[in-house]
Amino acid sequence: MCPAPSSDGHARAGHIGARVVVVGAGHAGVQVADALRTHGHRGCLTIVGDEPVLPYQRPPLSKEHLAPAEGVAALPLRAERHFAEHRITLLTGVTVTALDRRARTVALSDGGDVPYDALVLATGAVNRALTVPGADLTGIHALRTLSDADTLRTALLEAGSVLVVGAGFIGLEFAAAARRHAARVTVLEAAERPLARAVSAETASYLADAHRDAGTDLRCGEAVARFVGDNGRVRGAIGTTGAEYEADLVLVGIGVEPRVELALRAGLDVADGIVVDEHLRTADPAIYAVGDCANHPNSHAGARLRLESVQNASGQARHVASVILGARREYAELPWFWSHQGELRLQIAGVRLPGDDSVVLGDPATGRFSVCCLRGGRLVAVESVNRPADHMAARRLLAAGPVPAPENPHDPAFSLKRFAQELVPAP
Amino acid sequence: MPKVVFHHHGDTSTVVEADAGSNVMRAAVQNGVAGIVGECGGQAMCATCHVYVRESHLGALPPISEDEEEMLDCTAAPRDDRRSRLGCQLTLGEGLEEVEVDVPGAQL
Structure with a gap:
């Protein structure tokens, strides 16, 4: 049991003895607990x-994890004893029901109630379901x-033909992994290009070609109308164009x-995620939200965003821990992201918005290039394909504050690393 | 079984055994070795599994990839030109049955 740390029954946020409950045990949830303990929090802490x-x-x-070689064990976020050593009560297989x-209590599916002075919602996200006829057939994952x-790794060992619905990051990473199993791989994307909302047209077009060159049948402007099966097992799909896929x-x-x-x-505000302010707090001062589930004002985008990434989960988790312990800073970490698709290593620094201009650095034909995303005379994001030096330079640059658009990016001698070095000298 | 010795500031150390094919970061995270984070899960993306490899083991290490090279310029603790590596890139087993590393003071 967790005694109330102060006489009025509620410790204020900012108190190192505050009772904190974190809902969700993903990257964000675990990092919140870690950061609290690292920075001196001593109160009851439950995930x-x-x-x-x-x-x-x-x-x-x-x-x-999907590789054909004998399965690699999942990598834990922390060793089991870490939680006990830091007096973090980790409840697994338990949901918060109310x-x-x-x-200021949460009710648990195992019947318990846990009191809190600060509650962090790190509930993450669920996959969007495809609601077409046949979507409940066995073999659709x-x-x-x-x-x-x-489950998927085991299924891939037997699969002859794989159909991926959606050319987002998960779909393309999975397609690359499936190819290593020597399966025939088809990807259907409803939009006219892959990753339409996530990357520039230049990067999207390169990725589409690279997947096709590697043997994936990538079809844009095509969605699934229905799945077909035998005896409850999927056998294929009919596309919205009428084409059939095995x-x-x-x-x-x-x-x-x-x-x-x-x-x-x-009764908290929800609009594409749980609405929080620049301190990651909801309208209820005792409740915060972080990670995939949090819709927050993002200073780098100049807009409200909900981001799905490890960086966002970890960064917001560390920030909310500091807020609970009394800090007053706004969350301002630079968003960054990566996706490995077979030999392709895509890295993104900053936030690109639809309508941004693009300048390509390097020659995509070499398989190594970056795309500078520009808005209103500023460099706002950089997408790099197999150019880690550009990515790291961009992260350093963009994290330091507004960056003017480079004057001569088309010059073959232009180097983002040097540009970063000039504007933000390394310490 | 491959073995990793993690030396911490102040003369303490942790000895960890790992499966062949695992790596220094995984061995640390699975065993709860303090000071190694591994935030990106071993993708050479976060530089939070930075270690200083002890001199006698430098010859046995795999070469530094371009990704690792760039990440090593962004570590929280200062880079050591000879000894700094990312633990996730040090695969254990053949050629690297045992390695001793110093854990830096900061990863974030």
């Missing part, structure tokens, strides 16, 4: 995770959890929805 396993790293699940804002990845394994990767049910039922 509630709904998966029945020790918290684990998600990025490898759509990449090397949130009582007046009493989604990928989010370790259990999903284990498949004994289907992966649906058409994006996610933030998990907001708890917040909604508690």
